[in-house]
Amino acid sequence: MYRSLRSEIEQNRKKHGYTLSKLGELTGINPGSLSEILNGNPPRAITIGQLDTLAKVFGHDPGWLYELYPEECISEGRISRPRLIPYLIRCVEVGRKDCIEATVPQMMENPKNIMILFALAEQLYEKGQRKESVPFYNYVIENEKDSYSDHFVMSQYRLFRVVLGTNAEENWENVIRFSPYRNRLPENYQLDALFQLAKICFALQKWERSEQYADELRLLADTVYRHELDRMKRKKKGESLKTERHLVYYYGLGHLYKSVSLEMQGLYEEAKKYVQVYADLGWFELLDEDGRKEVERFKVWAKANSYTLEVLSGNTSIIEEYADYLDNLPTNEVLAGLNAIMKSANTYHFCVDEILERFASQIASFDQFTEAIGLDRHLRFRYQMAIYEFGKGRMERGIEETIYCLSLADLLNRHDEALTYITLFGWLGNLNKRIGNQNELGG
Template sequence: MGGLQGTMHWSLRSEIERHRRECGYTLSKLGELTGINHGSLSEILNGNPPRAMTIGQLDALAAVFGREPGWLYELYTEECITEGRISRPRLIPYLVRCAEVGRKDCIEEVVPKLLDNPKNISTLFLVAEQLYESGKQKESVPFYQAVVDSEKDGHSDQFVMSQYRLFRAALGTNSEENGEAVIRFSPYRNRLPENYQLDALFQLARVCFALQKWKKSEQYADELRFLAETIYIHELDRLKRNKKSELPETERHLVFYYAIGHLFKGAALEMQGLYAQAKPYVQGYADLGWFELLDEVGHQEVEKFRVWAKANLYTLEVLAGNTSIIEEYADYLESLPTNEILAGLISIMISANMYQFCVDEILERFSSHIASFGQFKEAIGLDRHLQFRYQTAIYEFDKGRIERGIEETLRCLSLADLMNRYDDTLKCVALFEEYRQYASTTQVEQYRTIVTGKRAI
């Protein structure tokens, strides 16, 4: 046995042995408490050479000895890598556990050793996938990043998938970071397998919409519609020829991707003031009963988009200046969930500001919903909340209600600051400064707190 290997094994096992003696446990008792077979435990601690232990066994010993998770992990690496040989069955669970319990020091020690051999990149990818699939996106990031940094083949499955996983993990409420994530990932989107490509295009369209990059959102929505339709036609053709289904396994039903591609296309056109051009795309998801391959989930999606289409057709009418349907639209909004009410009220406020009509009764009618808009924490919800507050601020100023206008401006400014939305921040600052002379001491102080970087809300 090599000197270093022997020392490390002895160090790991001598620590375990020392704790066993301090606790006064026999091997039989220790085996009973840890659930490790007595014979196996004896071979692990006293074998010559000692039997390798699993990370789960080390965790069980730590728990019995009252030690914190991650105990002796720095000494465990020799169980996984000996004389340049790697035991993947022990190494992968070890690195997963290091990530779970926060032993970054151990990860940073092991990963460079692995990368001495390019074949081990696949091991890091498997670790990342295990973490990601178990809901630990943040913990998976360093491993995916190591794959991206080390893989020379930019077309390999693990490289492209790592780029996609990093993109998904990076998405949050910070607009600047979301924009950077789109730039990093978008060149690789067409290299993904079709099932992941559908999800990726949906996320790209969604994020670009939230970033107000309307042309980019249109582009990804077009790609998504085309891909979903291509897969749909291919699947119908296979079924007509009595062949086995080849529908890709996706996060959502295929009809969702087809419909959401239409939705983002129409929404992006709407945001550019192209209401007549947007209408056919909204009608494209208003009635998807013709869509075959629908199971129960698919039928639920069809119904959901039918409801959204009805609301969005109202929206286009209102934005185009048809104020006669405002009350009818408000009645319909009341039947929808809060996030859809928020989207509808933005359209009503934009229209009220554009065509100079009064919506005080509508604001009063939805006051309890408006009071709950602060619950939205995801990018699109925050963006909608910001747009609503900005339009409401303009509305209140136009109605001569200066104090309320200032209050709405401060709410909007705080949201823009939270999301790192510099353009919106500047718009809010300009709006506040226009009415600053009417602001109370408290409002001026609140404004100063936000713009100096100490968030008040």
């Protein structure tokens, strides 16, 4: 039997014994408008809000008759954007995925309607409903043939930002999928994209790729800075480039990620050159209050990273001074600092038991990190701790730290690293061998 939106509404009205006047009173919809909706020739279109109100009055769940609503939005190939977008948003909100999947193919009979899907995705994204925006960005990507079009490239970027998580394998696939489009973005979005690429590759321990994106970020930030400075000095018309963070933030981050990527490759002296750049960015001429705050943050990071590079280079005389400095930093910076101290202790064979005791409460709180960078730092810290404890002959603690490494690697889906951590148990074998040799000599 054929069902239509109006026949269903009429059946429910009669079932409850409501006159149009009574129904108008209950819904707040003008009875004359109700009459035009139900009996007009042609009938007046019904809004999704009015349908929701009717559903409530008739005692139905949200999403009632949504499968029939597209007839209000699409007629003879023509689309009513003012009705379609609110309808699809409501489908998202009430979980009517089936209605979305049925409606999109009808829309795509005219390729121009792809802009409606993009506008909807952007609306959801800006409202903070980022996961909900994913299917619509995917529709744009799947249906747009021009990979250089603004909405195609922007959809790739939005997906890249939304999908980033803690799963290493998925993050790497995300980087591979998005990176070819990074240079097609407008410069303001490109700055953020390069920062995110450098950041996630750093968390994935792909130091050379992180360095590459940091280089691109440094070049772009410098180019944009010079352009903005020239525009300001020449008093050229037009708005300044709008970026998610102040321009000095991206300029500093390009140098920061360059330095830490070099650090992770053991190139400490070269890394120091880039730390010196972001240690004092007060010369930046486009600073406002937000920009000056960013400059101060970079000063703190530069000082901490200078200590890090000194310690890793073998300058153990500043360990206590470094520890005093870490005392005044937030937990994430303490984690980064202890990482360097532990790596140095294992490389140059000195004792840091007092420092570990001093920061015991912070170390106990490292489980709070749930994003990729924090989890990666935590994993590297536990790895250095395992080496340290085994080296001190504290086998039980070494085993605990090794198991910690394996659990964090599993959480990050970095199962390919498991063998690295399992080989730490070789300390036990070496210890048992030494004990056996001593027993034989004693015998």
